Amino acid sequence: MEPEEEEQPPACGRDWAELQRDVLMLIFLKLGVMEVLRAAGSVCRSWRKVAKEEPELWRKIDMTNHSYGSDCYVLKDPTKLAIDRSGGRLEEFSVEDFGDNELLWYLCDRTSILKKLCLISCYQLSEEAMADTAKRQPILEEIQITFGSFSEKVTEIVGKECPLLKSFKFNTSWDNMGAYNPNDEAVISDDDEALGIAKTMHQLHHLQLIGNS
8 A cells, every 4th residue: 555645735826926016015115225126126027117116115215224344335336226216205314334425415416305314423424515415405304413523513504504404313422522520611612512503403393412511
């Protein structure tokens, strides 16, 4: 008597290439930029078409919390590609480590409706480029600058150029504060940042100043 053959599970008949566009959009919106560019957007022709031709997919570009370390600049070209795919509809942009003058000018050449800008550890970014970005993005409502190389003047510049600003985060390392001494003129002069905010950011609802004496 021959042994009975083990029953095999039925093959899945689902064709992932036939998913409706609105379903694909929901899937892609849950993925990161790099996952869409290098993985999901390469699955098949229909998926690639959505990834390339849906500007709504690129209204928010978040290039933070990546794991490239010292090689993070390899992310610059994919970031530019994502900016291009937004078709001028980009509203929120976040970058960590590799944000520099070139990238921000590239951004400003392709959108003027930015509402949120987040810059983390972008030490290669100059105050000139930051001022130019603020000037060219007049409807900015949220700005976060963390661990940058800007002086206190940037607060006044940003406030002057972005009259609709509602949230401003200007953070640095606690190590930069030094020991607090109320009689120290150097410490007192740090008020320039606060005064710049008070003079220009009249619509502010939220303010964060971490590591600021």
